[in-house]
Amino acid sequence: MTTEAAARGRWQVVWPYAGALAIALALLAALVAMLGGDAAQALAGLVRSSLGSGAGLGQTFNKTTPLLLGSLAVILGLRGGVFNIGVDGQIYAGAVAATGAAFVLSAGPKTAVLPAVLLAGLAGGAVWGSLPGVLRARLGVSEIFVTVMLNFVAVFLVEYLSTGPWNDPTAGEAITRAIPPQATLPYLWPRAGAHAGILLALAAAAGVWWLLFRTVFGYELRAAGDNPSAALLGGVPVRRAVGLALVASGALAGLAGAVEVSGFHYRLILGLSPGYGMMAILIAVLSRRHPLLAVPAAMGFAALLVGTDSLQRSVGLPASAVFVVQAVVLLVLLATEGVRRGGP
C-alpha cells in the first residue's frame, strides 16, 4: 500500500468500529433498561469507571496488559501461519515459572529478582510454546490440538501448585503464598492502581512490529506464513521459522502470566486468566494481525470489560447480566468484522 492508501485503509478500519461501538452502547442501554436499571446512569458509570476517572484508567491499563501481550502472541503465530489457541496455557506456564522464580530468588535485591521473575515468565511460556512448535516443525502435528491440550495441562499444574506445595495455608482457597516484595512490579501510577505492566506490553508491541517488519527472521516468518511452498523455494527454512513462531508466541503469553503474578495478584491463583487467550484471538483478528493496531484494539477491549464490570456497582446489575452485556458487545464487534470483510 502507498502511504495515502494506508491512511485510507486505516480510516476504513476505524469507521465500522465506531459504528459498532455506538450500536453496542445502544443495545447495552436497552438491555440495562430491560433489566430494570437506569440506562443513562449505566452509560455514564461505564465511561467513568473505565476511561473517565483515574482509577478507571488504571484498571483499564491493568486489563490491557495481558490482553495486548496475548494478542501479540496470537498475531506472531498467525503471521507465521500457525494458530496458537494455547495462549491461556502459556499464560499459566509463564505465571508458574515466574512464581517459582520469585520463591527461589526471594533473598536477592529487587534489581535482580524482578527481571529474573519476568524472564522466567518469558521462558515458561516459551517452553509451553516450544512443545507444539517442535511437534509441528518436526512431525507436522497440528498446533491446534497440542496447544488446546496443553491448556488443560497448565491449568491442572496451577491447581496442583496452588492447592499443594505452594498453597497459602491461611487463605483456604486455591491460591499460593504471596511472592516476596522484590519480585513485584512497581506502580506506574500508584493513585490509580496501575502497575508498570502496560509499559512492558507497549514495548512488546513495538518489539513485535520491529521483529516482523524490520528483521530477516520476521520477513522469513511472514513469508512462511503467507505461502510456505513459495517461501521454501525462496530458501526460507520454513519449518524452523514456523516452530520458532510458536516459541516466540508462547514467550509473549508467558510474559503476560508473569506480569499478572508480579503486578496484579502478587501470587499464583487458579483463574489467573479469565479466558484472556480467547479474547486475544479476537483482538488479533480485529487488529488485522498488525501489532500496532493491537494496542488500541486491546485497550478498547479492556475498557469495555472494566466498564461493563462496573455496572454491578453503578446500577446493581447481577454479575450474570454483566456477562450478557459483554457477550452482546462482542457479538456486535464480530458481526462488524464480518461485514467489513464483505460477508462470508
Added chain:
Amino acid sequence: MSAPLVRLRGVYKRFGPVVALDGADFELAAGEIHGLLGENGAGKTTLMNVLAGLYRADAGDLEVAGRPVSIREPRDAVRLGVGMVHQHFELVGHFTALENVILGREGSGWLRRERLRREVEALMERVGLAIPLDRRVRDLPVGVRQKVEILKALYRGARVLILDEPTTLLTPQEVDALFASLRTLVDAGVSVVFITHKLQEVLRSCDRVTVMRRGRRVVTVNRQEADPVRLVEWMVGTAPPPPPAREATRPGSPVLELEAVRVVDQRGVAVLDGCSLAVCEGELVGVAGVSGNGQQALAAVVAGTARPAAGVLRIRGRPAARHGVLDRMGAGVLSIPEDRLRDGILPRMSVAENVILGRHRLYFPGVRYDPETSRRLARHAIEEFRIVCPGPDAAAGQLSGGNLQRLIAARVFHAAREREARLLVAHNPTRGLDVPSTEFLHARLVEFCGKGGAVLLISEDLDELLKLADRIVVLYRGRVVAQFPKDQFDRYAIGRAMTGGVLA
C-alpha cells in the same frame, strides 16, 4: 452410421485473449467408445466442458439425438443424459461410496435410503461395476474412486459418459480394469468419450478417434484406419520446426548431472524412475513430454524441494542429492516454478517483499531487514521487466498472471546477475503469457546461456523447445526415453516419443 447421438458444430470459445476452441466439430455415435486425442492445450477438455455445461460456447451448434439443444449449465447437460468424470474427482471424502453416488437425491429416512441403495445395486449389476458401497471414499484406492464417479454419472441418467484423462492416476492393472468396464458399459447402452493424449490407449480401447489440434478437429477416423505414425502426425502437425533463436553452442563442463534418479511422491508412486540427463555450461536443454510424466518431480529435485530416493545428482561435479534449497542457491541454482501462484508468490505480501525473496539473505546478511532496499530493487524490477502494478508496496496477490510471471522473472534474472548463477530450471515459464512477454522471457533465457549459464527448460510447448534448445530430451513415465541434438530436431519423432509411441 445413423444420425450421431451427439453433434457439436463450429464451437468457438475464448478465454480472454486465448482462443481455446476455434470452430471445433465433434460427433459421437450411439454405442461407441470415442477417443478424443490431442496435445495439451489442443482444446479437448474445453470442448467436452462445453458439452457438459461447464463452459458456454461463444458460438456453435449443439445437437443431442438429432435435436438442437442449448446447454447453459451442468443441470441442462444432466437432463440431456450427459455426464462427465473429471480428471480430479469431485467426491466427498468422508462420505461413503453410496452417499457419494446418491448425493443430491438422498432424501431422508431409512426407507428411502434402502430403496436408493437397491437402485444403485441394480445399476451396478446392470453395468458390471462393483464398488464397496459402505466404505468411506477417502479410504478407497483411486481406481475405485473413479468407479464411484462413473456410477454417480450413470445414476443421474447419463447415456453419454465423458472421461477426462481417466488413466492419469491409475496403475496399469486399474487401467486394464477400466477398459474392461467401459466395454460392459457400452453393452449396457452407454456411449463413451475418452479424452486422452496417449496413443496406446486410443488404439487399445476406442472404436473411433477424433484428433484435435489448436482448437479444431483435424480428423475423425475408425480405429482400423489409425496407426501410431499417422496419429502423431495429426496431433503435432507436419509444419517445419520454427527457426532456432540461437546458434548451437559448444557446451562446457557439466553443471547438472542426474544418474538413474528416482523420486517417490506422497502416494508412494515413483514419479521419476531411472531418470538420467546432463546440462552443461552455456547449454539449453529442453525437456519435452506430456504433462504428468515426471516434469514436476524433475523440477523439484533439481531445485532442492524434493529428495531423490535413489540415484546420483551432481551440481558442478559435486554430489548434491541431499542438499536443500539454500545449498542449491549457494551453488548457483535458480528456478522458475511451474505453478506461479502456488510456488512462486507470497500473495499477501508486497511486490517489494516478493521481488527480494530468495535474495534476502544476500542483501541482509545480518539481523536487520531494510524495506527501503527491497523497494529500491522492486522499482528497478518494475521498470526493467515492465511489471504493471500500483507500486512496490502493492500486495502481490492483486497482480495479473502475466505480471506475476514478470515479477518472478525479475527475481530470478536479477539473482542470476548477483550470484553468478550457473543453472536455471524453468518449468513452463511462458504458459499463459502473451507474445511480447514470451519473447521477452525467451531473450532472457538465451542471454543467460550466452554468459555461460546452463538452462534446463521443462516445457509442454514443443515449439518453444524447438526454438530455444540445444538439445531436447523426452521425459516419459519418469525417465528420459529419447534425446535429440539440435541437428536432428524432428517434430514428428519427438512427438512420437512423448506419447510413448514405439520408436522406429
